[in-house]
Amino acid sequence: MSLVVAVDFGSTFTKAVAVDIGSGELVARAEHRTTIDTDVMDGWNACRIALEDVDRGVKKAEVLACSSAGGGLRIGVVGNEELVTAEAGKRVALSSGGRVVAVVNGGLTATSQKELRKDRPDVVLLLGGTDGGNSAVLLKAAETLAKYKWRKPVVVAGNIEAQAEIAARLTDAAVPHVLADNVVPEIGVFAPDSARAAIREMFLAHVIGGKNLSRDPSFTSLIRAATPDVVLRGVEVLAGLHGDVAVVDIGGATTDVHSVIELDPEDANLGREVVATHPVTRTVEGDLGMRWSAVPVVAAGVEAGLIPDVAEVRVAAERRHEDPSFLPQDQQEASYDETLASVAATVALRRHAGRQRIVFGPGGRVIERSGKDLREVDLLVGSGGVLRHNPPEVATRILGSIGTNAQEEGWLVPERAEVCVDADYVLAAVGLLADDEPKAAEGLAAHIHGTGTRGH
Numbered sequence: 001m002s003l004v005v006a007v008d009f010g011s012t013f014t015k016a017v018a019v020d021i022g023s024g025e026l027v028a029r030a031e032h033r034t035t036i037d038t039d040v041m042d043g044w045n046a047c048r049i050a051l052e053d054v055d056r057g058v059k060k061a062e063v064l065a066c067s068s069a070g071g072g073l074r075i076g077v078v079g080n081e082e083l084v085t086a087e088a089g090k091r092v093a094l095s096s097g098g099r100v101v102a103v104v105n106g107g108l109t110a111t112s113q114k115e116l117r118k119d120r121p122d123v124v125l126l127l128g129g130t131d132g133g134n135s136a137v138l139l140k141a142a143e144t145l146a147k148y149k150w151r152k153p154v155v156v157a158g159n160i161e162a163q164a165e166i167a168a169r170l171t172d173a174a175v176p177h178v179l180a181d182n183v184v185p186e187i188g189v190f191a192p193d194s195a196r197a198a199i200r201e202m203f204l205a206h207v208i209g210g211k212n213l214s215r216d217p218s219f220t221s222l223i224r225a226a227t228p229d230v231v232l233r234g235v236e237v238l239a240g241l242h243g244d245v246a247v248v249d250i251g252g253a254t255t256d257v258h259s260v261i262e263l264d265p266e267d268a269n270l271g272r273e274v275v276a277t278h279p280v281t282r283t284v285e286g287d288l289g290m291r292w293s294a295v296p297v298v299a300a301g302v303e304a305g306l307i308p309d310v311a312e313v314r315v316a317a318e319r320r321h322e323d324p325s326f327l328p329q330d331q332q333e334a335s336y337d338e339t340l341a342s343v344a345a346t347v348a349l350r351r352h353a354g355r356q357r358i359v360f361g362p363g364g365r366v367i368e369r370s371g372k373d374l375r376e377v378d379l380l381v382g383s384g385g386v387l388r389h390n391p392p393e394v395a396t397r398i399l400g401s402i403g404t405n406a407q408e409e410g411w412l413v414p415e416r417a418e419v420c421v422d423a424d425y426v427l428a429a430v431g432l433l434a435d436d437e438p439k440a441a442e443g444l445a446a447h448i449h450g451t452g453t454r455g456h
Helices: 040-054 056-060 082-095 110-118 136-147 160-172 193-210 218-222 227-242 265-270 294-303 311-322 331-352 392-403 427-433 438-445
Strands: 003-009 013-020 026-033 062-067 073-078 098-104 123-126 154-156 177-179 223-226 245-250 255-260 280-285 355-361 364-370 379-383 418-421 450-454
Touching: 003 040, 003 056, 003 227, 003 427, 013 040, 013 427, 013 438, 026 040, 040 056, 040 218, 062 218, 062 227, 062 427, 073 082, 073 193, 082 098, 082 123, 082 193, 082 227, 082 280, 098 110, 110 136, 123 136, 123 193, 136 160, 154 160, 154 193, 160 177, 177 193, 193 218, 193 223, 218 223, 223 227, 227 245, 227 255, 227 280, 227 379, 227 427, 227 438, 245 331, 245 392, 255 331, 280 331, 294 311, 294 331, 311 331, 331 392, 379 392, 392 418, 427 438
Parallel strands: 003 062, 062 223, 073 098, 073 123, 123 154, 154 177, 245 379, 379 418
Antiparallel strands: 003 013, 013 026, 245 255, 255 280, 355 364, 418 450
């Protein structure tokens, strides 16, 4: 049996799985606290020893890794105006596995570049103008980066006709950069793949080593991408097996949603999106989490009418915010966790998906739709400790709550999806294996299976 090992250097825990390349069988798994305080390789070495105790073949296995340690990938977006280029930039950044820490609209000035520096982005995504359109704002932004000696990597993904001039200016100023295809080549078109690949390139070349996570030079050679980027690739593999798929990952600080669906071209005339919907999407809700972000979860739940404004729930949320390591010790505290998780999952999926409403205009009664329609999703996968470390019926209730009042209020969230949990935390490993070992990736993805429940 030939093995490959997939490792995720997470912000809190480092997870590793040993997989049979031929079948995709999960041979062994291990996890250890991410040793950010010493050297992240210490945590991996502890996992490696545990894996070798199960199968000695791990010692000779190839190791593939992803990372969100040290704060993950921080991206700043610089675009022309919010409705088109800046919005497209945020979507690209999120699908690339990054966290958007700054968005600058209307180009870049001396003042706004100073503010951008304060947000400490690892990568700047520079875009603006359709192909053949006005490139003045894009060129001015490049001039500003060059003038003020920007030293973080820049991905240029705007008007293709201006890129040669931009590259020359950035090169003369020694600004590290890479060129990508225009994210918005024309209004109503969204083309993120080239920019997504360029961000990954910059992440590997400049960001991983720059975070000083390890003194071991082998660390940088192990990393293939940012963890959320890899997870989204894993969701693509799942979609190839099951059809349309959505994944909601409920964490301590954020709730991430990934979706891969086949878009219906007949739906295009129902929406008013200036940046087209894309089949592969990821969103991050920084105010929805089980611990650090527990207090705003309660506020979001009350506002959405999902939970009553009860003082005890607010107190429970504050307790979790103040002590992120808090673990429930009785049924009452466990019920508070379930409430927080249900709200986080429901609100995050609503924000990720779209909404359908009836509006009245000059032509009479019209259905207007915004966002991404997830109603026909075949498989809804839950991830996160609150789902993995509780009995299956808890996860079923949490994920089942996503449909609460959805049809009445027009939310385009999954309606009849099969529900399951990534109990072995293999989605990141599936994404790491997807390109080099597709058979193993598909076999491993089979470990993510439904609970038998369907519908909301």
